[in-house]
Amino acid sequence: MQQHIYKASLKRIISQTISIWAFVAIQIGANIFIMPRLINHGQYWAIAFLNVVLGALSVPSVYIFLNYYRHSAKKEFIISYNSLKMMDKKTGIVVEILSTEIDRIEFHQNLYSYKRVMNLSLWRDHEFFCFIDKAGKKIIITSYIMDITDFWMDSLTRRVSSDKLVKFEKFIPLIKE
Numbered sequence: 410m411q412q413h414i415y416k417a418s419l420k421r422i423i424s425q426t427i428s429i430w431a432f433v434a435i436q437i438g439a440n441i442f443i444m445p446r447l448i449n450h451g452q453y454w455a456i457a458f459l460n461v462v463l464g465a466l467s468v469p470s471v472y473i474f475l476n477y478y479r480h481s482a483k484k485e486f487i488i489s490y491n492s493l494k495m496m497d498k499k500t501g502i503v504v505e506i507l508s509t510e511i512d513r514i515e516f517h518q519n520l521y522s523y524k525r526v527m528n529l530s531l532w533r534d535h536e537f538f539c540f541i542d543k544a545g546k547k548i549i550i551t552s553y554i555m556d557i558t559d560f561w562m563d564s565l566t567r568r569v570s571s572d573k574l575v576k577f578e579k580f581i582p583l584i585k586e
Contacts, residue, residue, distance in 0.1 A: 410489055410490070411489065411490065411565065412487050412488065412489045412565075413487070413488045413489075413563055413564075413565055414485050414486070414487050414488075415485070415486045415487075415488070415550075415554050415555045415559075416484065416485045416486070416554060417478075417481040417482065417484070417551070417553040417554050418553075421552075421553055421554075422478070422481075422553050424534075425534040425535060425552060425553065426474055428531045429467075429470040429471065429473075429474055429531045429532065432463075432466060432467050432470065432531055433467050433470070433471065435463070436460075436463040436464070436467050439459060439463065440460070443459070444456055444459075447459075466531055467531075469532070469581060470531040470532055472583075473532045473535055473581065473582075473583065474532075476583055476584055477535055477537070477551045477552070477553055477584065478553065480537070480549055480551050480584050481551045481553040481554055482499075483497065483498040483499040484496065484497050484498065484554070485498065486548070486550055486554050486555065488560075488563055488565045488566060489565060490508075490565050490567075490568065491507060491508055491509075491568065492505050492506060492507050492508060493505070493506050493508065493511075493540055493548055493569070494506075494548075495548045495549075495550075504546055504547070504548050506540055506542045506546055506548055507542070508568035508569050509568065510542040510543055510544075511540050511541070511542055511569060511570070511573055512541050512542055512543045512573065513541050513573045513574075513575055514538060514539070514540055514541075514569070514571075514573050514574045514575065515538060515539050515541065515575050515577060516536070516538040516557055516574060516575065516576045516577065517536060517537050517538065517539075517577045517579060517582045517584075518536040518576070518577070518578055518579075518582060519532065519533050519534075519535065519536060519578070519579070519580070519582055520578045520579060520580045532581070532582075534552065535551075535552055535582060536552045536556070536557070536582055537549060537550060537551045537552060537582065537584055538550050538557050538560070540569075547586070549584060549586075551584070
């Protein structure tokens with residue numbers, strides 16, 4: 410039986426999170442190099458303002474990274490002709506859904522994800538989709554493992570109906586179980 414196995418790769422994670430870590434480095438650098446000058450000039454309001462503005466972007470970004478990483482690390486998504494399977498290598502748990510038993514496919518993406526001018530968030534490349542069967546079993550696939558376009562382009566996904574796809578757009582697409 411033919412299978413295609415997908416798992417999170419370091420290259421994919423780095424390419425999606427480079428802007429997050431660059432922004433965190435900017436905030437740390439600002440605190441190291443700019444803050445002493447502001448303290449010497451007694452501009453404590455500027456310190457608070459700078460950290461609130463930078464923290465408003467960096468804290469949710471790091472939280473989203475941790476959320477997606479937790480759902481991607483040490484997991485393998487296996488596509489076969491008749492089924493989809495998620496194997497957790499850490500716990501040994503295997504969730505398998507037959508292609509014919511899929512009730513719906515939920516695709517959660519960032520708000521304005523295809524309008525780069527309007528979407529300046531650091532987590533704009535983070536999205537996930539999940540397969541839910543009639544019994545309530547769920548397989549969650551993060552963008553660290555694969556994009557939904559990669560899924561539809563796979564030659565073994567012909568038995569999964571795209572009519573069951575439901576799209577959700579959120580400003581912060583967090584994975585909730």
